[in-house]
Amino acid sequence: MLTSTKRRKRTATFLALAAALTVAAPIAEARPGGGGSVGSRGSRTFNAPSATQTAPGTAAPMQRTQAQPGMTNPGMQPQQGRRFGGGFMAGLLGAGLIGALLGAGFSGGLGGIASFLGLMLQIGLVVLLVSFAVRWFRRRNEQQQPAGAGAPYARQALNEGPNQNPMGAGGPSSGPMGGMLGGQPRPVQQRPVQIGPNDFQSFERLLGEIQDAYSHEDKVGLRNLATPEMAGYFEEELQANAARGVVNRVSEVKLLQGDLSEAWGEGSDEYATVAMRYALKDVTLDRRSNQVVETGAPQAIELWTFVRRPGRPWILSAIQQTA
Known part of the structure; x- marks a missing residue:
C-alpha cells in the first residue's frame, strides 16, 4: 500500500509531466x-x-x-471500325442465298438456278462498285492529308494534355488533367x-x-x-x-x-x-x-x-x- 505522501508525490509528478507536454x-x-x-x-x-x-x-x-504517368494529349485518331461493305454485303449475300434457296431455289429447276446465277451476278457488280468507291475515297484522303500530319508532336488544346483542364473541376484527371482517346502516346x-x-x-x-x-x-x-x-x-x-x-x-x-x-x-x-x-x-x-x-x-x-x-x-x- 502506498502512503498518502507517496501518492501525492506521484500525482504531482504526473501533473508536472502533463503540463510540460502541453507547453512543449x-x-x-x-x-x-x-x-x-x-x-x-x-x-x-x-x-x-x-x-x-x-x-x-x-x-x-x-x-x-x-495526373497519371505517361499522360499526353488525347490522340484524335480515327477509330478502327468495321470496314464499309463488310457486314452490309454479308447480309445481302445471306439474304440472297436464303431467298434463292427458300424461294424458287434449286427445287424450281432451271428457273431457280437462273435466278440464283442472276443474284450472284448482281452481287458481284455491287462488290466491284463498292471496292472502286473505297479505293477512290482512300486516294482522295491521302491527297488531302496536310503536310506534317503524323508528326511526333501534337498541338495541345486548352483542356488537353496531362494536366487536362487545370482550372476546371477537380477529380482524377479531371485533371490534372485527361486520358487516352486513342492512338499512341505523344510527347x-x-x-x-x-x-x-x-x-x-x-x-x-x-x-x-x-x-x-x-x-x-x-x-x-x-x-x-x-x-x-x-x-x-x-x-x-x-x-x-x-x-x-x-x-x-x-x-x-x-x-x-x-x-x-x-x-x-x-x-x-x-x-x-x-x-x-x-x-x-x-x-x-x-x-x-x-x-x-x-x-x-x-x-x-x-x-x-x-x-x-x-x-x-x-x-x-x-x-x-x-x-
Missing part, C-alpha cells in the same frame, strides 16, 4: 499541403524540378496528384516562358495570401488562389482538422529567399516552379480551449508551382518538399 507541444507540419508534395505540374508532374540555390537538393516526388509540345519581376512579386504575394486564407479556413479564397485540385486538398486538410477539434494558424509569413527552378508552356497554359525559403509562425490550436496542440517549424523550404492562362493571374498548382 510536438513539432508538426500543419501548414498548407500538410508538409507533403501534392498537386500537378502538367507534363512535368513526375519529373523532379531543377535544383536551385534556394533548394539545391532533389524535390520529393508527388504523394498526391490527379507534349513545350515552349520556354519568360518570368519577370512582376511575376516574382505575384508568387510572393500568393505565398502570403494562400497561407492567410488557409489559416482563416477561407475555402472561397483558396479556390480563387489555387487550382481546383489544390483547393480540394486544402479543404480535405481543413475538414480533417475540424474532425480533430483543432485549427491551424499560420502567420508572420515572410519570404527570405527565392529563385526560379523552371518555367515552360503547354498549349495555352504557362507554368513556373519557384523554390522559396520563408519564415512563418505555424501553430495548431484546440478549437475549444485555444491551447497550443502542435507547433510547426519556424522556416520552410518548398517548391511551389504556379499556372496561368492568357489574361488570367497566376494560381497555385503544386507544392513540393525538398528531399
Whole structure:
C-alpha cells in the first residue's frame, strides 16, 4: 500500500509531466499541403524540378496528384471500325442465298438456278462498285492529308494534355488533367516562358495570401488562389482538422529567399516552379480551449508551382518538399 505522501508525490509528478507536454507541444507540419508534395505540374508532374540555390537538393516526388504517368494529349485518331461493305454485303449475300434457296431455289429447276446465277451476278457488280468507291475515297484522303500530319508532336488544346483542364473541376484527371482517346502516346509540345519581376512579386504575394486564407479556413479564397485540385486538398486538410477539434494558424509569413527552378508552356497554359525559403509562425490550436496542440517549424523550404492562362493571374498548382 502506498502512503498518502507517496501518492501525492506521484500525482504531482504526473501533473508536472502533463503540463510540460502541453507547453512543449510536438513539432508538426500543419501548414498548407500538410508538409507533403501534392498537386500537378502538367507534363512535368513526375519529373523532379531543377535544383536551385534556394533548394539545391532533389524535390520529393508527388504523394498526391490527379495526373497519371505517361499522360499526353488525347490522340484524335480515327477509330478502327468495321470496314464499309463488310457486314452490309454479308447480309445481302445471306439474304440472297436464303431467298434463292427458300424461294424458287434449286427445287424450281432451271428457273431457280437462273435466278440464283442472276443474284450472284448482281452481287458481284455491287462488290466491284463498292471496292472502286473505297479505293477512290482512300486516294482522295491521302491527297488531302496536310503536310506534317503524323508528326511526333501534337498541338495541345486548352483542356488537353496531362494536366487536362487545370482550372476546371477537380477529380482524377479531371485533371490534372485527361486520358487516352486513342492512338499512341505523344510527347507534349513545350515552349520556354519568360518570368519577370512582376511575376516574382505575384508568387510572393500568393505565398502570403494562400497561407492567410488557409489559416482563416477561407475555402472561397483558396479556390480563387489555387487550382481546383489544390483547393480540394486544402479543404480535405481543413475538414480533417475540424474532425480533430483543432485549427491551424499560420502567420508572420515572410519570404527570405527565392529563385526560379523552371518555367515552360503547354498549349495555352504557362507554368513556373519557384523554390522559396520563408519564415512563418505555424501553430495548431484546440478549437475549444485555444491551447497550443502542435507547433510547426519556424522556416520552410518548398517548391511551389504556379499556372496561368492568357489574361488570367497566376494560381497555385503544386507544392513540393525538398528531399
